[in-house]
Amino acid sequence: MAGKILIIDDEKNMRHMLSVLLEKEGYAVETAASGGTGVKMAGRAAKLDSPYDFVLLDVKMPGVDGVSLLKENKAVLSRSMVIMMSAYGTIDTAVSAMRHGAFDFISKPFKSDEVTLLLSRAAEHRDLKNENLYLKDQLGLMEGRFRFSNMVAKSDAMKDVFVLARKAARYATTVLISGGSGTGKELIARGIHTASERAQGPLIPVNCGGIPDTLMESELFGHKKGAFTGAVQDKKGLFEEAHGGTLFLDEIGELPLAMQVKLLRVLQEGEVRPVGGVQTRKIDVRVIAATSRDLRAEVAQGAFREDLFFRLNVLPIDLPPLSERPEDIPLLCEHFLKMFNSKLGSRVIGVSPAAMKRLLAYPWPGNVRELENAMERAVVLANGDQVEPDTLPAAIVGTPQERPCSQDEFFLDGFSLKAAVRKLEGIMIRRALEETGGNRTKASRLLEISHPSLLSKMKFHHLK
Structure with missing residues (x-):
């Protein structure tokens, strides 16, 4: 055929x-x-x-x-x-x-x-x-990396996410994206929209936690002139604005219970009624919702409607935190460096081994967004063509005082304060040199002393 x-x-x-x-x-x-x-x-x-x-x-x-x-x-x-x-x-x-x-x-x-x-x-x-x-996907697989829209990864966890997101893009079914703040929920939603048959239509993002409860209904469904004080003309709601496209309801768990009932009806009937209106309007909108909350727990506590949860949770996508997929960090760094080099006109082409060691050891509470911010900061502060530890945020690098000494490393005879200071000085210099791969100029910056002073102290402590 x-x-x-x-x-x-x-x-x-x-x-x-x-x-x-x-x-x-x-x-x-x-x-x-x-x-x-x-x-x-x-x-x-x-x-x-x-x-x-x-x-x-x-x-x-x-x-x-x-x-x-x-x-x-x-x-x-x-x-x-x-x-x-x-x-x-x-x-x-x-x-x-x-x-x-x-x-x-x-x-x-x-x-x-x-x-x-x-x-x-x-x-x-x-x-x-x-x-x-197909060839683009195969090339990515040969490079040991996976792509979805403008997202990159190489971990098996994210590979599964990308496969599921591609399948979701083929249908108009409702998707619920779960994950911590900064894991890339909106990027996945945008990728699904871009890869879908609605790509030429609008994608309207809405932060459900950023709209006052009193304005929520008007914002989502629109209102008629005179419906309330200040309604001086008819206004289209965001559902109508998204007609033929996708409405992304971010932080859906913040939606008040009264609005949850009305949202459920819209999802079931495919029509909206503006505030103050008497007629409903048909809409053709694909809904993608996202949350950083555990909605099942919210349902059990009565804070989220069970019927709405099941209506949204047709195709769930769970985004793992960055701390659970450290193998993605080098690839993400490369991706962000290219992005910021283009944006800022810089030429930072890589991350030094010492800096990468710190990045891999950090727990990343802010997830991918925090890594992106760290790379932008590093590109701005870089003196050479690589990201070094001294260009990373203090929370990632850690100040020398935050790093505890072992008992063996700081064992002292007697109670001489001068001897203790000298001992600690040698320890800190040794650590700074290890951190910077022996780069004395950068080590002096970490220690907040001049380069000549560092050389003098290294000679005193018999450090090369």
Whole structure:
């Protein structure tokens, strides 16, 4: 079989002619006499993960034109190679169709070989695109790393996350992303949106903990003029703003119980009613939620509705903390250095062994966001082409006083304070030299003394 084709055209003769022609060429053909019927058929096929390979869409149809239909239903039609057809074709119409996701445009009347040739080109384009994506994934695997959108990792834990996120991108189902602050929940949500059939639609992020309870309903669902004091005009809610795209509800666990009920209804019915309004409005929005809380525990405590939790938790994605995947740290450092070199015009190309030792030993309570901030700081402070310990935050490096001495290292005879100071001075100098790989200039900075003073003290303590 050459592929599945959906023909959307209000002319019966055109549907019949194309069906006969394309079935002879080996295509499985289905037809729709209106744009609305065609979109429903495409939607059903997509939900079954069996989208049409090609859609032949007429521009001029009663009630709606094909370009508008394509624009308003990208989420469904973008999974197919769309070819527009029209007897009134103009360059402007063709350009508009291509801008909204069509592969090509063909003018009626057309010869049979024009259609089959165009479908062959569309199939080659689709296959080349899929091959490029496959080769990109294989290249990443050979390098021992994995990618999803603009995220990189090499740990098995994140590989599983990326695989799950790619699967989530193929469907319009609700996703719940869990993980600590700074683990990359919004990046995963953006990646899912970008890789989905809704990529051309808007992605609207909402921090549920950052909107006052009194304004939450208006912000999400909109309001009518005069609905409350200060409502001087109608206002669209964020659900309507996200129509045809994705709404990212960050920190969903912060949502008040009263709003949880209303959100559940929107997810179930696919419609919203503005504050002060009497009519509901249909919406086509994919919802991705995220939380740093344990929502199961919140449900058990009565702080989060169980029915909403199960409605959101259709496809859960759990992001591991950075402390559980230290093998990702070198790769993330490389990624952030490239990003900040481009952004800041710097030339910091790597991390020294001493600095990497510190990065790998640090517990990273702020997760990937904290590492990103540390790399930006290091790039700004770097004196050479590498990140050194003295350019990292004190919390990561640790001050010398925070590092305890062992009993053997600081054992003293007697009670001489001067002897104790000399002993501690030698210990700190030795540690600073170890930390900087023997670089005396950097060691003097860590010790907060001058370079000549360090050389003098090294001679006194018989250090090389």
